Amino acid sequence: MTDVIIAIDCMGGDFGPSVTIPSVKKILKGYSNVAFHLFGDITQITHHLKVNKILGHSRIRITGSIDDVTMNDQPAVALKSKKTSSMRLALEAVRDGQANACVSAGNTGALMAISRFVLKMLPGIDRPAIISAIPTLKNDHVYLLDLGANVVCDEKRLTQFAIMGNELAKCVDKVDSPKVGLLNVGEEDNKGSEKLRRAAELIGSIESINYAGFVEGNQIFSGDYQVIVTDGFTGNNVLKATEGLTHYLANKIKLAFERNWWAKFCGILAKPVIHAFKAEVNPEKYNGACLVGLRGIVIKSHGSANVHATCCAIEEAILQSYQKIPQVIRESLQQASEKLV
Amino acid sequence: MTDVIIAIDCMGGDFGPSVTIPSVKKILKGYSNVAFHLFGDITQITHHLKVNKILGHSRIRITGSIDDVTMNDQPAVALKSKKTSSMRLALEAVRDGQANACVSAGNTGALMAISRFVLKMLPGIDRPAIISAIPTLKNDHVYLLDLGANVVCDEKRLTQFAIMGNELAKCVDKVDSPKVGLLNVGEEDNKGSEKLRRAAELIGSIESINYAGFVEGNQIFSGDYQVIVTDGFTGNNVLKATEGLTHYLANKIKLAFERNWWAKFCGILAKPVIHAFKAEVNPEKYNGACLVGLRGIVIKSHGSANVHATCCAIEEAILQSYQKIPQVIRESLQQASEKLV
Numbered sequence: 062m063t064d065v066i067i068a069i070d071c072m073g074g075d076f077g078p079s080v081t082i083p084s085v086k087k088i089l090k091g092y093s094n095v096a097f098h099l100f101g102d103i104t105q106i107t108h109h110l111k112v113n114k115i116l117g118h119s120r121i122r123i124t125g126s127i128d129d130v131t132m133n134d135q136p137a138v139a140l141k142s143k144k145t146s147s148m149r150l151a152l153e154a155v156r157d158g159q160a161n162a163c164v165s166a167g168n169t170g171a172l173m174a175i176s177r178f179v180l181k182m183l184p185g186i187d188r189p190a191i192i193s194a195i196p197t198l199k200n201d202h203v204y205l206l207d208l209g210a211n212v213v214c215d216e217k218r219l220t221q222f223a224i225m226g227n228e229l230a231k232c233v234d235k236v237d238s239p240k241v242g243l244l245n246v247g248e249e250d251n252k253g254s255e256k257l258r259r260a261a262e263l264i265g266s267i268e269s270i271n272y273a274g275f276v277e278g279n280q281i282f283s284g285d286y287q288v289i290v291t292d293g294f295t296g297n298n299v300l301k302a303t304e305g306l307t308h309y310l311a312n313k314i315k316l317a318f319e320r321n322w323w324a325k326f327c328g329i330l331a332k333p334v335i336h337a338f339k340a341e342v343n344p345e346k347y348n349g350a351c352l353v354g355l356r357g358i359v360i361k362s363h364g365s366a367n368v369h370a371t372c373c374a375i376e377e378a379i380l381q382s383y384q385k386i387p388q389v390i391r392e393s394l395q396q397a398s399e400k401l402v
Numbered sequence: 403m404t405d406v407i408i409a410i411d412c413m414g415g416d417f418g419p420s421v422t423i424p425s426v427k428k429i430l431k432g433y434s435n436v437a438f439h440l441f442g443d444i445t446q447i448t449h450h451l452k453v454n455k456i457l458g459h460s461r462i463r464i465t466g467s468i469d470d471v472t473m474n475d476q477p478a479v480a481l482k483s484k485k486t487s488s489m490r491l492a493l494e495a496v497r498d499g500q501a502n503a504c505v506s507a508g509n510t511g512a513l514m515a516i517s518r519f520v521l522k523m524l525p526g527i528d529r530p531a532i533i534s535a536i537p538t539l540k541n542d543h544v545y546l547l548d549l550g551a552n553v554v555c556d557e558k559r560l561t562q563f564a565i566m567g568n569e570l571a572k573c574v575d576k577v578d579s580p581k582v583g584l585l586n587v588g589e590e591d592n593k594g595s596e597k598l599r600r601a602a603e604l605i606g607s608i609e610s611i612n613y614a615g616f617v618e619g620n621q622i623f624s625g626d627y628q629v630i631v632t633d634g635f636t637g638n639n640v641l642k643a644t645e646g647l648t649h650y651l652a653n654k655i656k657l658a659f660e661r662n663w664w665a666k667f668c669g670i671l672a673k674p675v676i677h678a679f680k681a682e683v684n685p686e687k688y689n690g691a692c693l694v695g696l697r698g699i700v701i702k703s704h705g706s707a708n709v710h711a712t713c714c715a716i717e718e719a720i721l722q723s724y725q726k727i728p729q730v731i732r733e734s735l736q737q738a739s740e741k742l743v
Binding site: 135196197198209212213244246251253254277278279280281282283291293294295297298299300301302303304305306307308309310312313314317318320323324326327328330331333334335337338341342 | 476538553595640642649655669
């Protein structure tokens with residue numbers, strides 16, 4: 062029996078159906094109760110279904126698209142002129158109740174704009190926020206938002222982020238009272254801009270939130286918080302800087318094990334150790350950022366995601382479908398709404 | 403013969419003279435033309451000079467301080483009421499021409515406020531910016547600023563940062579035409595806030611700057627840019643997040659080499675390789691952020707800096723003293739001043 066239907070924008074990302082279809086195959090095998098509605102170029106999808114030996118699978122439905130969204134499309138242009146794109150059709154399937162969630166690795170700006178137009182926002186939320194789980198030293202994760210959807214945020218929007226992050230941590234991770242921090246240049250109450258201090262006051266006044274004060278950038282990875290709130294400009298730059306640093310350090314460790322014959326010898330012996338380390342800190346595990354604040358579930362996969370990473374994004378969509386995240390956030394927003402007026 | 407005199411705030415940082423005095427000893431040994439003017443508690447300084455066998459050294463002068471700045475002092479309070487602190491006296495030595503530069507590991511906010519009051523700003527600059535060199539994949543570094551001195555910045559202040567970073571890269575690193583980037587959530591011209599787009603236009607109009615457009619967070623470590631400009635809120639959080647991630651990854655790699663007997667065995671064999679890797683990516687090498695925009699040289703050492711890191715900060719102060727950085731930035735500002743009015 063099928064519990065959950067996931068709409069896949071097969072054409073999004075750097076690799077399109079050559080990655081999305083093998084990912085679908087893997088999930089079909091692992092989850093007997095999940096079905097897929099695939100959107101994209103029929104010829105390409107059929108070819109890859111055939112190659113992966115899942116053409117005609119009982120839990121796959123296909124809808125053809127025309128004029129798909131490219132990575133260079135302006136959001137407004139994609140919204141106006143790409144009404145039969147795989148991205149648009151997949152989101153409409155969620156809107157129309159034909160799918161529980163949409164997964165796309167396409168153009169983030171276009172996905173934001175089309176999601177907002179097609180699915181609409183939850184009452185009290187102005188714009189979607191991008192939220193993602195970041196690994197921490199305590200072997201769990203912290204939700205960081207916004208990661209780039211809202212470059213300028215006032216205290217009300219930051220408070221909306223706090224409410225949404227709080228509910229995600231409660232529902233997805235079953236944390237009773239998630240610790241919510243607000244990113245700042247210092248922990249003391251007098252640090253940062255006035256806007257941030259007003260946001261601290263507003264978030265602190267929401268009863269359902271366990272507000273734990275200002276946090277600094279290095280505390281993101283400490284595991285002491287379950288949700289960290291910031292504006293999309295800072296969140297995006299922090300996230301991308303950590304990607305850049307990971308790449309830098311991976312390169313340096315590779316060079317260290319190539320430096321001389323002894324290093325090379327050690328590198329060969331230590332291969333399983335380094336492999337285990339890489340597997341643990343692999344950012345692919347954390348692929349699948351959620352566009353929260355919408356009336357439906359939209360998971361953004363990384364543009365360069367491979368099959369493993371794409372499967373992680375689809376699993377996030379399945380999990381959120383079971384948890385009915387948008388409905389839960391909606392209820393929580395109703396309780397906090399008088400503070401946000 | 404002494405070319406350069408460095409004023410040391412011996413009491414700043416987590417370890418005070420127990421770290422600053424051994425660092426002074428190391429630099430005295432390595433640099434025969436550098437002298438020190440030490441500021442702090444006479445008893446403590448004398449004790450540590452004795453322990454390090456440099457009491458009475460011909461290139462050391464000591465001035466006693468009273469009521470030093472603590473890490474918890476509010477900047478305004480430190481400025482008003484700590485007029486005989488080691489930090490204040492060291493900065494006054496720079497102002498009075500008795501020292502070429504000041505190095506302090508003390509309270510950043512207080513150092514900013516007192517520096518600004520004692521040394522005054524260069525004409526056309528409103529407030530100091532904190533600038534630091536960040537290692538890159540191309541085995542050189544990029545100057546990132548501001549790192550926390552200015553949490554809210556308009557386009558003029560961002561342009562002042564670009565000018566100052568540009569001059570630092572030219573003078574210290576002898577780069578002819580440093581590539582200057584402006585941090586944003588995307589590379590395209592239409593990305594980010596209006597303020598940022600105005601800053602891009604203003605920076606692009608300064609002839610002496612090789613403005614290379616918007617850059618994303620992951621490009622900080624690419625080595626494709628010599629200067630990256632951002633507001634102090636973003637810069638501070640990016641820098642601290644990378645510190646947090648480095649700590650997280652170091653912990654994970656340590657655990658990977660402790661997982662089982664084979665991993666432990668590999669860890670012992672690979673010790674020199676891991677040691678070389680750690681030495682290369684050691685953040686201590688990059689200790690010594692500069693408070694740029696002042697009429698004198700002030701180097702901020704990390705509060706938790708050890709002897710090696712403190713020596714790096716002192717070496718930065720020596721280098722900048724030879725380059726006469728404030729004078730050079732002043733000349734460049736005069737050329738650009740009509741654009742900044």
